[in-house]
Amino acid sequence: MKNLVIVGSGMSAMKVVDEVLKIDPLMYQITIIGEEKVLPYNRIMLSPVLAGEKDFEDIKTHDEFYFSQNNITFKPGCLVSSIDRFNKSILLTNENASYSVAYDRLVICTGSKPFILPLPGKTLEGVVSFRDIYDVEYMQSKVGQAKKVAVIGTGLLGLEAANGLNELGFDVTVIGNMDSIMHIQLDASSGSLLQKVLEQKSIKFKLGTITNKIIGTNTVKALKFEDETAMDVDMVVMSVGIIPEDSLAKAAGLHTDRGIIVGDTMMTSDPAIYSVGECIKHRGMSYGLVAPLFEQARVCAEQVCEVSHHMYTGSDISTKLKISGVDVFSAGEFDNLEDEVMCSKDHALNTRKRLSIRGNKLVGAVLFGDSTDGLFYFDLIKKETDITSIRKTLLFGDINIDDSSAGAKGVEKMAEDEQVCGCMGVTKGDIVMAVAGGCDTFEALQEETGCATGCGGCTSVAKQIFSFVSGAEILNKDALCDCTKHSTEEVRKYIRALDEVVSVNDVRSALDFDNTCKACGAAINYYLSSQFNEAYVHNDDERPHNEKMHANKQRDGTYSIVPQMQGGLTTPKELKALADVAVKYEVPTIKVTGGQRIDLLGIPKENLNDMWDEMTEAGMEAGYAYGKATRTCKSCVGIDHCMMGTQDSMGLAIKMEDAVWSHFMPHKFKMGVSGCPRNCAEVTIKDFGVICTEKGYEIHVAGACGIRTKACLKDRFFETEEEVIEYLKAFVQLYRIEANYLERVMHFEERVGLDYIQSKLKTPSMIKHYAGLLPKTIKNPWETTGHRRSA
Numbered sequence: 001m002k003n004l005v006i007v008g009s010g011m012s013a014m015k016v017v018d019e020v021l022k023i024d025p026l027m028y029q030i031t032i033i034g035e036e037k038v039l040p041y042n043r044i045m046l047s048p049v050l051a052g053e054k055d056f057e058d059i060k061t062h063d064e065f066y067f068s069q070n071n072i073t074f075k076p077g078c079l080v081s082s083i084d085r086f087n088k089s090i091l092l093t094n095e096n097a098s099y100s101v102a103y104d105r106l107v108i109c110t111g112s113k114p115f116i117l118p119l120p121g122k123t124l125e126g127v128v129s130f131r132d133i134y135d136v137e138y139m140q141s142k143v144g145q146a147k148k149v150a151v152i153g154t155g156l157l158g159l160e161a162a163n164g165l166n167e168l169g170f171d172v173t174v175i176g177n178m179d180s181i182m183h184i185q186l187d188a189s190s191g192s193l194l195q196k197v198l199e200q201k202s203i204k205f206k207l208g209t210i211t212n213k214i215i216g217t218n219t220v221k222a223l224k225f226e227d228e229t230a231m232d233v234d235m236v237v238m239s240v241g242i243i244p245e246d247s248l249a250k251a252a253g254l255h256t257d258r259g260i261i262v263g264d265t266m267m268t269s270d271p272a273i274y275s276v277g278e279c280i281k282h283r284g285m286s287y288g289l290v291a292p293l294f295e296q297a298r299v300c301a302e303q304v305c306e307v308s309h310h311m312y313t314g315s316d317i318s319t320k321l322k323i324s325g326v327d328v329f330s331a332g333e334f335d336n337l338e339d340e341v342m343c344s345k346d347h348a349l350n351t352r353k354r355l356s357i358r359g360n361k362l363v364g365a366v367l368f369g370d371s372t373d374g375l376f377y378f379d380l381i382k383k384e385t386d387i388t389s390i391r392k393t394l395l396f397g398d399i400n401i402d403d404s405s406a407g408a409k410g411v412e413k414m415a416e417d418e419q420v421c422g423c424m425g426v427t428k429g430d431i432v433m434a435v436a437g438g439c440d441t442f443e444a445l446q447e448e449t450g451c452a453t454g455c456g457g458c459t460s461v462a463k464q465i466f467s468f469v470s471g472a473e474i475l476n477k478d479a480l481c482d483c484t485k486h487s488t489e490e491v492r493k494y495i496r497a498l499d500e501v502v503s504v505n506d507v508r509s510a511l512d513f514d515n516t517c518k519a520c521g522a523a524i525n526y527y528l529s530s531q532f533n534e535a536y537v538h539n540d541d542e543r544p545h546n547e548k549m550h551a552n553k554q555r556d557g558t559y560s561i562v563p564q565m566q567g568g569l570t571t572p573k574e575l576k577a578l579a580d581v582a583v584k585y586e587v588p589t590i591k592v593t594g595g596q597r598i599d600l601l602g603i604p605k606e607n608l609n610d611m612w613d614e615m616t617e618a619g620m621e622a623g624y625a626y627g628k629a630t631r632t633c634k635s636c637v638g639i640d641h642c643m644m645g646t647q648d649s650m651g652l653a654i655k656m657e658d659a660v661w662s663h664f665m666p667h668k669f670k671m672g673v674s675g676c677p678r679n680c681a682e683v684t685i686k687d688f689g690v691i692c693t694e695k696g697y698e699i700h701v702a703g704a705c706g707i708r709t710k711a712c713l714k715d716r717f718f719e720t721e722e723e724v725i726e727y728l729k730a731f732v733q734l735y736r737i738e739a740n741y742l743e744r745v746m747h748f749e750e751r752v753g754l755d756y757i758q759s760k761l762k763t764p765s766m767i768k769h770y771a772g773l774l775p776k777t778i779k780n781p782w783e784t785t786g787h788r789r790s791a
């Protein structure tokens with residue numbers, strides 16, 4: 001068996017592997033070299049990870065099972081030091097050693113590196129790019145430390161970084177040297193509309209500005225601009241472009257010119273070496289979008305498998321995106337001042353179209369707010385169609401297609417190789433093949449192809465194609481999972497109506513589930529546990545892994561544990577016990593969390609139970625940092641210690657934790673108490689927060705730990721601690737029984753409305769009713785952990 005070595009584990013590299021396996025899975029022993037220490041992931045989805053909307057697990061594209069199933073050797077955390085073209089081998093270096101790997105065919109997918117402006121101060125702590133998961137983790141680590149962030153760059157990545165940082169609660173300013181944003185994809189007017197949408201989310205802009213210095217001693221303190229003005233900042237995110245990473249190829253003597261030069265077969269100047277992705281230059285062009293890279297990967301895979309069906313001759317580029325919830329489409333040229341321009345705008349719907357015409361041919365289109373006609377205009381641009389006969393109606397799109405026929409006539413006319421999903425490079429033909437291969441639901445299609453799993457801008461067209469090809473109707477309601485047609489609300493209401501304890505599988509059977517999966521298992525398990533409380537025994541096989549283990553699994557396979565410290569308070573005895581346990585079990589990392597707790601990280605699974613035994617003996621219990629459960633109640637020092645304090649914030653925080661402690665919830669539930677309106681405990685960005693005043697207690701709900709994009713809503717005011725505790729218990733119980741599983745408080749409030757919540761908790765008797773329904777749960781899971789010794 002021949003050896004195929006792939007240098008790189010990014011999206012283009014993995015697409016080459018996927019395509020090779022489709023063509024001939026037995027032709028090569030495949031080795032993948034990844035410089036990053038993690039599994040391959042979708043870089044397009046880094047923005048939602050940054051914002052906290054997705055976890056890293058959600059954006060992984062290939063897991064260990066994939067490599068094992070296909071007999072692929074995956075080497076993460078390795079650097080290719082050199083290529084020996086004469087002996088057809090590469091030299092690998094990792095943390096431990098250097099060694100050679102032989103190849104018959106080598107594919108270089110080294111991608112690109114971010115361009116960092118050559119400014120004084122660029123190496124200061126706090127200057128970061130937005131390129132990989134490590135950048136995201138760095139930015140997230142600054143929550144609660146850095147406040148003001150400058151994003152230099154007004155392109156797509158810069159705006160995504162700005163949006164994600166804004167969702168995390170940072171004060172974000174976007175800085176650019178042009179007078180409009182996304183000027184490559186959008187004309188100035190459309191860019192201005194998008195800017196207004198982002199400004200409504202509290203993102204600031206400083207355009208037409210050139211940065212000439214980053215100020216600071218060890219860390220970033222300010223930015224200085226060409227006009228001699230300055231701006232205080234705590235972090236600077238650079239997003240001003242990318243540079244093809246061709247240094248490995250250049251050192252090996254391959255033909256490079258600000259990118260690895262390849263032909264139409266993706267072959268480099270060495271016939272045994274191919275290259276794909278952002279690292280290449282093809283016919284003078286380099287591409288940064290996924291769709292062209294996937295086209296290159298298909299051609300490359302055919303070449304290395306010696307079944308050449310296609311050549312890569314370049315890509316027609318259109319951009320179809322969803323930015324901060326706004327559909328955006330652009331294609332062709334739109335900045336030639338001599339072109340004729342057609343333009344329309346709907347102020348009520350905030351949509352805009354701008355068409356550029358040259359010689360009775362459409363040469364450019366920019367759509368803002370509604371991209372439905374994007375494919376129609378792109379087809380006219382690509383085919384250089386004479387528009388004389390349709391000029392009068394061109395602004396209305398394809399008038400032969402109405403809503404009822406869009407799923408048939410519109411997509412029927414699309415060519416098989418026409419791109420549908422720009423994020424994942426999915427064509428109409430890919431969707432047709434997936435349906436023919438057995439994808440009978442749109443969700444199955446998404447899982448098979450990745451279509452409509454990126455920005456979501458292609459969802460409507462993808463659904464039209466799926467419906468046309470399969471004849472299946474797209475359900476308007478969101479099913480709980482692929483195992484059922486029942487919605488989340490329907491499943492939840494069925495369980496809430498039960499009088500007797502049943503099992504997860506009993507519910508599936510009663511509601512005619514077609515299958516079982518982790519999503520429905522975890523949801524049903526939660527609904528049953530919150531319905532029957534202590535009478536229901538959790539089904540560990542249906543729980544999220546961390547809840548089953550009562551510890552947070554880390555990236556390297558070890559675990560972290562966080563003991564409860566009510567109100568952030570501890571004692572010398574507890575600190576000594578923690579220190580003794582940490583020394584005894586050689587805990588490598590101990591960290592103070594943002595919720596005022598102590599986190600022990602890097603613990604092997606086999607040590608968990610013994611460490612819990614010792615902590616329990618010292619009087620400590622689980623802090624539930626691993627679960628969809630009541631988490632911490634953060635507090636300031638309050639009236640006993642602070643000159644500004646008005647009430648006993650630490651004492652109230654302890655009482656609040658006691659009142660609702662150890663309950664599993666639809667999602668994590670965080671609380672906070674600030675002893676005065678200065679709000680040092682940042683309670684307005686908690687799920688439930690209390691601000692103490694001279695006259696009593698102000699209640700805030702649905703702040704959701706900084707990822708809410710508007711000010712959280714003030715809910716109630718009470719005069720005594722007892723009233724606060726009673727209302728907290730009532731609010732928690734209402735959330736437990738009426739929210740959908742995995743629905744954060746902020747999303748619950750957005751779905752049902754604050755008025756609805758107030759109507760349920762309107763009077764003292766109604767508050768008392770719901771508070772009385774909340775059971776008192778006092779189990780310490782660290783005392784009942786034997787079943788995990790063999791997990």
